[in-house]
Amino acid sequence: MIYFFDMNPGLLLIIAAMVIGMVARSKVNGTYRRYSAVATGRGLTGAQTARRILDSYGLANIPVEQVQGHLTDHYDPRAGALRLSQGVYSGSSVAAVGIAAHEAGHAVQDAMAYGPFKIRQRLVPVAQLGSQMLFPLILGGIFFQITSLYYIGAALYGAALLFQIVTLPVEFNASSRAVVYLEQSGSISSGELTGVRKVLNAAAMTYVAAALASLGQMVWLLLAGRRR
Numbered sequence: 001m002i003y004f005f006d007m008n009p010g011l012l013l014i015i016a017a018m019v020i021g022m023v024a025r026s027k028v029n030g031t032y033r034r035y036s037a038v039a040t041g042r043g044l045t046g047a048q049t050a051r052r053i054l055d056s057y058g059l060a061n062i063p064v065e066q067v068q069g070h071l072t073d074h075y076d077p078r079a080g081a082l083r084l085s086q087g088v089y090s091g092s093s094v095a096a097v098g099i100a101a102h103e104a105g106h107a108v109q110d111a112m113a114y115g116p117f118k119i120r121q122r123l124v125p126v127a128q129l130g131s132q133m134l135f136p137l138i139l140g141g142i143f144f145q146i147t148s149l150y151y152i153g154a155a156l157y158g159a160a161l162l163f164q165i166v167t168l169p170v171e172f173n174a175s176s177r178a179v180v181y182l183e184q185s186g187s188i189s190s191g192e193l194t195g196v197r198k199v200l201n202a203a204a205m206t207y208v209a210a211a212l213a214s215l216g217q218m219v220w221l222l223l224a225g226r227r228r
């Protein structure tokens with residue numbers, strides 16, 4: 001039998017991840033608010049910045065579109081489109097330019113078949129299935145004492161965890177591509193680049209927290225399951 005309140009090291013990881021996650025989210029909001037109020041000297045918008053990066057890699061076929069919501073910016077590999085939230089799309093702040101460049105970095109990863117990006121794409125369906133089936137399988141395994149259900153749940157959970165871990169190099173790489181491009185192209189000054197780094201580092205920390213939380217849950221699950 002698994003005890004839900006099983007005190008094992010996994011629980012400590014989960015708590016640490018929750019704290020890091022909360023700090024990271026407030027840092028994301030804080031740095032975004034701060035640096036969306038700082039205009040860049042050159043005055044390029046996020047959309048213009050992304051367009052320039054894409055064009056410089058011969059990716060004129062990838063459109064830069066505007067999407068609803070706050071910080072909903074993403075690159076959609078299936079549609080082959082870059083979608084920027086309104087504030088980033090038309091904003092010319094340090095935050096807008098940095099986020100737009102980061103998202104363009106994902107499109108470049110896709111075009112250049114960057115290894116971790118490719119692995120992450122292959123894991124998307126498994127991770128989605130894992131997150132939907134996880135609780136039914138594991139709860140079924142626990143309450144009906146069906147060991148195979150429990151292990152299938154744990155395996156799916158492992159795939160979802162792998163997805164979150166491989167997300168880390170993908171995110172850090174997109175940010176470093178963004179910084180290198182902005183620096184070399186002279187799109188922004190070195191002082192403004194410090195702001196870009198802060199915004200992108202804060203965002204990266206949320207991914208680290210998410211991966212750590214999943215790792216903690218996995219450790220907890222395996223250790224708690226072993227006690228049956």
Ligand SMILES: [Zn+2]
Pocket residue numbers: 102103106170171174
């Ligand atoms: Zn990203």
